[in-house]
């Protein structure tokens with residue numbers, strides 16, 4: 280399905296991503312973990328063509344995507360929608376228009392300027408917002424929503440593209456534990472119900488273990504672990520983070536484990 284071969288990115292003399300090879304042969308939810316500067320964002324940004332690899336190849340369903348340009352590159356970017364830590368919404372624009380911006384890859388800029396959206400797209404945007412439990416916010420400005428709600432709007436915008444892959448760069452790093460749960464549960468549900476692959480950069484081991492089927496550990500640009508959550512022991516985590524024996528998993532926790540059962544139920548009900 281998705282094959283990353285020896286992908287490398289150098290910024291000047293610094294190597295941010297160093298010969299990363301990853302094969303994904305079925306829709307799956309993957310968490311990428313590693314210390315700050317390990318290369319997680321750069322890897323995700325190369326997958327989405329926001330950064331161009333210095334070396335290496337990305338192939339999806341037998342098609343090489345790493346060298347695409349122009350319209351073909353935009354087509355691929357629609358197939359692998361990206362969401363970001365800071366949501367990247369238009370703050371003063373209403374929620375449903377933000378979601379409809381997810382269709383711009385096929386609609387062109389004229390529609391963005393005139394804000395003339397086909398009824399079918401508007402209905403679809405509302406349906407996606409409903410699925411994410413935030414349809415009541417549709418008419419509000421994005422900036423009026425909580426961080427967790429804004430991230431769900433960003434997920435809705437991504438879903439408007441009907442992507443095969445969702446790339447999420449630290450999607451919960453700005454959120455409180457309860458909203459982090461809701462957003463991760465939304466991504467998990469999208470993976471399970473729609474069969475979309477989700478690849479998430481995460482700061483926290485507990486989140487990767489709880490929501491992902493496969494965890495990739497990066498250190499200094501390289502993949503140093505690729506396995507199941509069960510294989511991600513404290514010793515392995517210590518190696519990934521380059522920590523000494525005093526390494527504590529709490530240092531990489533979002534305190535999600537302190538979240539009440541009610542919050543978890545709410546997260547599930549919202550999706």
Ligand SMILES: Nc1ncnc2c1ncn2[C@@H]1O[C@H](COP(=O)(O)OP(=O)(O)OP(=O)(O)O)[C@@H](O)[C@H]1O
Nearest residue numbers: 290293294295313314315316317318319320321322
């Ligand atoms: N545009 C850039 N120009 C120069 N160096 C960069 C650029 N982007 C990233 N880097 C460097 O590449 C390395 C990897 O950065 P990257 O952001 O991919 O790591 P990360 O694992 O996502 O870190 P964090 O968790 O802090 O976001 C770092 O040393 C960073 O300073």
